[in-house]
Amino acid sequence: MKTRNALALFTAALLWHSGAPNSAPAQSWQIPIHVQIETYHYDLYFGVHPNAAETFNAGIDTIAPPPAFTPYAAFVISTLPGTLRADFRGPGNAIVWHLQIFNAVGKITKISWDSREFPRPGGITLNDSLDMLTQDSTLILSAGMLAIEYTQPTVAVASPAGNALPEALxxxxxxxxxxxxxxxxxxxxxxxxxxxxxxxxxxxxxxxxxxxxxxxxxxxxxxxxxxxxxxxxxxxxxxxxxxxxxxxxxxxxxxxx
The missing domain is CATH 2.60.40.1930 (Macroglobulin (MG2) domain)
Structure with missing residues (x-):
């Protein structure tokens, strides 16, 4: 489940300068995301934690009950326990979370988040096409897997001699x-x-x-x-x-x- 298969809209930004970067993404952050399927509501979280790994992180991630027969939403991973209410990953330049909507075929699902909470610099998209930095909600008419993809820009520093890179590069x-x-x-x-x-x-x-x-x-x-x-x-x-x-x-x- 945690393989990277989503196309991101965000094109990695590059900062050329001499000296240290002016800013860097935080090593720990979390974003609340709310899923509403008709009268069913689910409050979930995803984010980055310095001690998190690709598998289940005891004491960091939060387990969600497995789906039953009613509309349901949870983050999913390929290892046990399988479904998570809070899904954290280790820091990285490109990270994907998988949000699964269960038992909701033909039902309207509203997904909302606070775009002000996303770490900067960086870009984040939902399901390959929606820029989550410029929108704070979306409606989906189906069940299935959604991919949330975070991309952190790569920053280049000056050469060891202290010479800035040519502007025309x-x-x-x-x-x-x-x-x-x-x-x-x-x-x-x-x-x-x-x-x-x-x-x-x-x-x-x-x-x-x-x-x-x-x-x-x-x-x-x-x-x-x-x-x-x-x-x-x-x-x-x-x-x-x-x-x-x-x-x-x-x-x-x-x-x-």
Whole structure:
């Protein structure tokens, strides 16, 4: 259940500066979320805790009773106890919670939250399409699984020598979303080694491109959507990460075949 399979609307923001970041997301936070299915009401919580893991966290998570035959809502995980009233995860750049609506086919479900409580910086979406930072409720006419996805921006710091990165530095890819092949274009760097790595939403590296020195700007890298074994990756959201000496640049990419 805790696999990452949701497309996020939020594109990871990048802050380039010399010195330490001005702000960083809190290491511990929780968001209340209210689910109403006709006359049934459920108050749930999700968030981040520094001591939480991907499985059930005794003393941190709160167990919810298993569903019966009435409309019901709970966070779900793949291990026992299965359903949670409060679901916490460890800190990370990309986290997904799974909210299950039970026994509500043909019934209107209202889900509401306080968008002011979300940690900044960061982005959060519901069910791949709703920006929870700009809205505070939604109506759903069905039962099923909903994904709440939190994405934390990656912050790059200055090089060890204290030199700020060039303002003209950029990496883009086209097309995005892509089906067969996408082209990465890197611009604005003096000659230096770099690594371009592609990750899935679980944080697993699936492909890597490296150069001992940067070629004349711009330079292009083609990715055919295959992993290191040459097998095509599944549809979904991925992240590509340009790594330079003392700096990192991260963006999101979609595979849609």
């Amino acid at each position: 950029a990496i883009d890819n086209y097309p995005n979303p892509f089906a067969a092949v996408t082209r990465f274009e890197i611009r604005g760097l003096a000659a230096q080694p770099f690594v371009l790595r592609i990750f899935n939403v679980l944080g697993q590296e699936i492909r890597r491109f490296a150069a001992s020195a940067y070629e004349p700007s711009p330079t292009a890298i083609l990715w055919d959507g295959a992993d290191t074994r040459g097998l095509p990756v599944a549809n979904g959201v991925y992240f590509y990460r340009l790594e330079l000496p003392g700096a990192v640049f991260v963006k999101r990419i979609h595979r849609l075949r």
